[in-house]
Amino acid sequence: MTTLPQQAAGSPRRGRWGSAVSARLVLGGAALILLVLVVYPLFWLVLGSFGGTDELTVSNYLRVVREPDLYRALLNTLLIATGASVISLCAGVPIAWFISRTNIPGKEALRTATSVSFMIPGFLSAIAYVVLMAPNTGWLNELVERMFGLDQGPFNIYSLLGITAVTSFGSVAFVVYLATAALDSVDSGLEQSAQILGASRWKVIMGITWPLVTPALLASTLLVFVHSLALFGSHAILGLPVQIYTLPTRIYSLFAFPPDYGAATALSMVLVLLTIGVLYLQRRLLKRRSYVTTEGKAGFQAQVDLGRYRWPAFLACHGFFAFAAYLPVLVLVLASLTKSRGLGFGWDNLTWANYRYVMFEYSLTQRATVNTLILAVSAATAGIVLGALVAYINLRLKVRGAKVLDYLSTIPLGLPGVVLAVGLVLAWIRLPIAIYATMWILLIAYLTRFIPLAVRSADSALRQIDPSLEEASRISGGSWLRSIVEITLPLMKGGMVAGWSLIFVQVIGELAATILLFSVGNETVAVAIYQRSEEGHLEEVSALSVLVLLATAVVLGLARRLTGASVTRW
Amino acid sequence: MGTIEVTKLTKRYGDHNAVDGLDLSIEDGQFITLLGPSGCGKTTTLRMLAGFIRPDEGTITVDGCELSSPARVVPPEERGMGMVFQNYALWPHKTVYHNVAYGLRMQRPRLARKEIRARVGAMLEVVSLPGFEDRFPGQLSGGQQQRVALARSLVTEPSILLLDEPLSNLDAKLRDRMREEVQEIQRRTDITFVYVTHDQGEAMSMSDRIAVMSSGRLEQFAAPRQVYHRPANVAVADFMGLVNLLQGRVVSVDRPAAAVEVVLAFGTRLRLGLTDGTTVFVGDDVTVAIRPENVTVRRSADAGEALVADVTHTTMLGHLCYYVLDLAGTTLRVQTASDVELDRGDRVSVDIDERHASVFPAEVDAESAIEEERV
Ligand SMILES: Nc1ncnc2c1ncn2[C@@H]1O[C@H](COP(=O)(O)OP(=O)(O)O)[C@@H](O)[C@H]1O
Ligand SMILES: [Mg+2]
Numbered sequence: 043m044t045t046l047p048q049q050a051a052g053s054p055r056r057g058r059w060g061s062a063v064s065a066r067l068v069l070g071g072a073a074l075i076l077l078v079l080v081v082y083p084l085f086w087l088v089l090g091s092f093g094g095t096d097e098l099t100v101s102n103y104l105r106v107v108r109e110p111d112l113y114r115a116l117l118n119t120l121l122i123a124t125g126a127s128v129i130s131l132c133a134g135v136p137i138a139w140f141i142s143r144t145n146i147p148g149k150e151a152l153r154t155a156t157s158v159s160f161m162i163p164g165f166l167s168a169i170a171y172v173v174l175m176a177p178n179t180g181w182l183n184e185l186v187e188r189m190f191g192l193d194q195g196p197f198n199i200y201s202l203l204g205i206t207a208v209t210s211f212g213s214v215a216f217v218v219y220l221a222t223a224a225l226d227s228v229d230s231g232l233e234q235s236a237q238i239l240g241a242s243r244w245k246v247i248m249g250i251t252w253p254l255v256t257p258a259l260l261a262s263t264l265l266v267f268v269h270s271l272a273l274f275g276s277h278a279i280l281g282l283p284v285q286i287y288t289l290p291t292r293i294y295s296l297f298a299f300p301p302d303y304g305a306a307t308a309l310s311m312v313l314v315l316l317t318i319g320v321l322y323l324q325r326r327l328l329k330r331r332s333y334v335t336t337e338g339k340a341g342f343q344a345q346v347d348l349g350r351y352r353w354p355a356f357l358a359c360h361g362f363f364a365f366a367a368y369l370p371v372l373v374l375v376l377a378s379l380t381k382s383r384g385l386g387f388g389w390d391n392l393t394w395a396n397y398r399y400v401m402f403e404y405s406l407t408q409r410a411t412v413n414t415l416i417l418a419v420s421a422a423t424a425g426i427v428l429g430a431l432v433a434y435i436n437l438r439l440k441v442r443g444a445k446v447l448d449y450l451s452t453i454p455l456g457l458p459g460v461v462l463a464v465g466l467v468l469a470w471i472r473l474p475i476a477i478y479a480t481m482w483i484l485l486i487a488y489l490t491r492f493i494p495l496a497v498r499s500a501d502s503a504l505r506q507i508d509p510s511l512e513e514a515s516r517i518s519g520g521s522w523l524r525s526i527v528e529i530t531l532p533l534m535k536g537g538m539v540a541g542w543s544l545i546f547v548q549v550i551g552e553l554a555a556t557i558l559l560f561s562v563g564n565e566t567v568a569v570a571i572y573q574r575s576e577e578g579h580l581e582e583v584s585a586l587s588v589l590v591l592l593a594t595a596v597v598l599g600l601a602r603r604l605t606g607a608s609v610t611r612w
Numbered sequence: 613m614g615t616i617e618v619t620k621l622t623k624r625y626g627d628h629n630a631v632d633g634l635d636l637s638i639e640d641g642q643f644i645t646l647l648g649p650s651g652c653g654k655t656t657t658l659r660m661l662a663g664f665i666r667p668d669e670g671t672i673t674v675d676g677c678e679l680s681s682p683a684r685v686v687p688p689e690e691r692g693m694g695m696v697f698q699n700y701a702l703w704p705h706k707t708v709y710h711n712v713a714y715g716l717r718m719q720r721p722r723l724a725r726k727e728i729r730a731r732v733g734a735m736l737e738v739v740s741l742p743g744f745e746d747r748f749p750g751q752l753s754g755g756q757q758q759r760v761a762l763a764r765s766l767v768t769e770p771s772i773l774l775l776d777e778p779l780s781n782l783d784a785k786l787r788d789r790m791r792e793e794v795q796e797i798q799r800r801t802d803i804t805f806v807y808v809t810h811d812q813g814e815a816m817s818m819s820d821r822i823a824v825m826s827s828g829r830l831e832q833f834a835a836p837r838q839v840y841h842r843p844a845n846v847a848v849a850d851f852m853g854l855v856n857l858l859q860g861r862v863v864s865v866d867r868p869a870a871a872v873e874v875v876l877a878f879g880t881r882l883r884l885g886l887t888d889g890t891t892v893f894v895g896d897d898v899t900v901a902i903r904p905e906n907v908t909v910r911r912s913a914d915a916g917e918a919l920v921a922d923v924t925h926t927t928m929l930g931h932l933c934y935y936v937l938d939l940a941g942t943t944l945r946v947q948t949a950s951d952v953e954l955d956r957g958d959r960v961s962v963d964i965d966e967r968h969a970s971v972f973p974a975e976v977d978a979e980s981a982i983e984e985e986r987v
Contacts, residue, residue, distance in 0.1 A: 510697045513701065514697060514764075517691075517693060517694065517765075519715050519718035520689055521687075522687070524718070529703055532705050533705060
């Protein structure tokens, strides 16, 4: 056995910086970044809606209530959002119940289908449905025409109904996620004790289970509503050709030359207030009546035996996802492999040419691919670093004002992409430095849009790490920075990788802000898809779309392999 | 060297004083325990010593060097102390070797890799874990994790080691063994240990001196024997183990001998020594603290002037027996060897050992104050 030598007497080592000083510097830096990213454009947006710098007026808002083409956009938006919420609720709740509480076959497949429906960018579903259900040329229409000898197929995706349906396909996942979590957290003991007291199964469901999960269901429905308010891509592709405007697409069209900034900013503010109002309601609902957690901590779950309804239930669920997930993907893949949509299906109509064209021959799509990769990598990296910084400051630094950062970082949740872009245009166009009309403005837009996602990922990763791990490093002689680099960051790695890949795929699919901010030479893949689809080149657009879906799947799959856990909610 | 001077140390959370004017003077190489019920401010005190918390008032001076004051706190990494955390706080992504080597790698000027390797190896031997270098903390048992935590904090040869309830997560048997090992390491290294626990047995068996705390204040700072037999006040007496608190009145005071004569509620007269700092006068109401092992009982109830009591409750613990007696309306708890066999309803004679009883001025609501603290 060894004996330890005595430590020589000595005064404590001195650092050059007190940690309090450096903590304040970091806080100040992060606050400055968030102010520039979030508050600065918001400021110009609000100011612009009141008439700008010259004179303050409410005339822009008066126009919103007076001019039919402005308030009609508002009405359409409310109509679509309400419709999508109802459809999502009606489809999502049974699916969630089947997953959580029954012996339906293939639950994992249902979960995967939900994730797929969630991860397909809305404008890609829209394009798939154009291929399927455009009047005259849509495949389904042609099929029906040929089968029944009609002149005109019955489907028209360019309609309020079509837009509403496609919107709900992309948002049903909110309901399925939250409802499953809520149902999972209701311990079956509660239900069984009611059963023992003599209640029938139906009475138990209506009397015990539903009252417990209702707040979560309502909250998820409101989330669908907010999500639908903000959608741009699918509403533009399906609505603009037939002059069906929603708030985001109306705002976009107001930017066509000559731009009408007054109306655009006022409409944006209406959209923001609507979003914030509903989000506030949603939060309150979850807070006030949260009998159940939405985190899905499973209690004991008794499974209902569906008996002979197992397979019908299976078919019904997957029937819905056929429209919400399988068909869009399948159609895009098929369309991307055809020479021309008009030629029908056959071996002689199959080709790789669309892929060759977008990848190797067409300079716009090549450029767009490179731009998108650069932007996605840098936005994801910068975003997750900023997110980690904000989360760290909020959770670990005992500095006054730390909470403020957390609040600042959630503001973008209330800013739909188009609205954010309007704010950024107004904010940066006036600056002499070359930000506007470069890739930088896109990077700024993505950082701002996805900072809530980044902060949430980093926050939940950091919460898993006991603060004493960092303290143990400090007392062992590691400086503050050293402790973060050696201990905290490596332990946060999984959550940060997950957050990084989520931001990455979101950027790839971002159209709402990009469409107002890109300039020639700085197109992204999403912009290229949108532009070429407007011009009707759907085969080549489908090829690009499939590439986007592939990139999404690969990045999420890799992240899953690296972190050992599903990156999306499941 | 590791002498610690704590003066008027205070930490507030809101308007609640977690630590309240704490004065402590710790000599080099001692094993000091901060003892007190949960929530009394032990952890807060320890974390102020480590430099994680800035005091609101008071100072901490180590070897003549002021490390903490409301104006300035030398950060933890510059204090040259070690700390063992209650949850061990081992880094799950580092092997045992890298956990232990971490503190050495942080040292400036840099140590040679060979030296680090040698010292980690030697340290793992001290804690009986040689050959565990490449394991991850998740692959170790609780006791082994505990040893790694000890090794990690000792390898840098700190002059002061802070330990926050390091054994509380271990099962009883392992706790006893680790207790001896920790003590052995302290003896061998001569490092000043500041050890936090709420377990008075642990405190008494390990410490050179015990600082008994309650509600953020220091109640007594003395050797274990003294804290147990000569508690400074009723709160300490109560916290150090089961105790009978009997009401009485002073009938005479013998100042030169520092002794008083007290008559108890049931009429018995006791001649008791006064604790330092206790002042009582003839006619004062007092509380007399008597530990159950300092009362002897005999079955024969015939001795004329002896106290007579009825057995109301018996608890057999194997090597010991506990009895609850009813002594003319006063409840008295006694402890005997287990070969003294008494049953409920037996009439016994009682003898109180005056040498080990303590007397305190009766606080108006001493009893209820203690009850509150227990909660
Ligand atoms: N960060 C904190 N914020 C507010 N109160 C605290 C904090 N840390 C400790 N306290 C309070 O200070 C008191 C002392 O706590 P602590 O030092 O942890 O007690 P012990 O370690 O003796 O159990 C407790 O009442 C506790 O609730
Ligand atoms: Mg504690």
